[in-house]
Amino acid sequence: MDEPDGISRSLGRVEGTLQQLIKSAEEDRASAADWRRSIYHLLQDHADEIGKLREDVVIVGEISTQAREHAKKIEKRLDEDISPDIAEWRKIKAMGMGMFALVGLGGAIIASTIAYFWDVIAMAIRSGLKIH
Numbered sequence: 709m710d711e712p713d714g715i716s717r718s719l720g721r722v723e724g725t726l727q728q729l730i731k732s733a734e735e736d737r738a739s740a741a742d743w744r745r746s747i748y749h750l751l752q753d754h755a756d757e758i759g760k761l762r763e764d765v766v767i768v769g770e771i772s773t774q775a776r777e778h779a780k781k782i783e784k785r786l787d788e789d790i791s792p793d794i795a796e797w798r799k800i801k802a803m804g805m806g807m808f809a810l811v812g813l814g815g816a817i818i819a820s821t822i823a824y825f826w827d828v829i830a831m832a833i834r835s836g837l838k839i840h
Contacts, residue, residue: 822829
């Protein structure tokens with residue numbers, strides 16, 4: 709009867725090993741499911757972030773377009789309204805500088821004439837006032 713006990717023991721060991729394999733497989737399946745779940749959540753988070761980035765890119769593109777349009781309007785206004793005023797101001801400034809130069813030249817001529825003829829002028833003033 710020793711042999712049936714040996715067979716029973718061998719079957720018991722085989723059964724125990726099978727149960728361990730089954731338990732290990734179930735744990736692996738549960739672990740794999742958890743892993744897939746975490747990967748799915750990571751992918752979903754990345755997809756959400758990519759969606760937000762796309763929205764941000766669209767918004768930035770719209771803002772950039774608005775900024776370009778605004779800059780074009782400013783440039784157009786500068787060309788139409790302000791550039792003629794600046795050109796006119798430069799013309800007035802040039803005329804003013806010319807007048808300043810003319811007045812300065814005239815003053816210099818008068819001063820040099822007075823300095824050159826000072827003796828004659830002083831003599832005329834003395835004789836007119838009868839001062840000797």
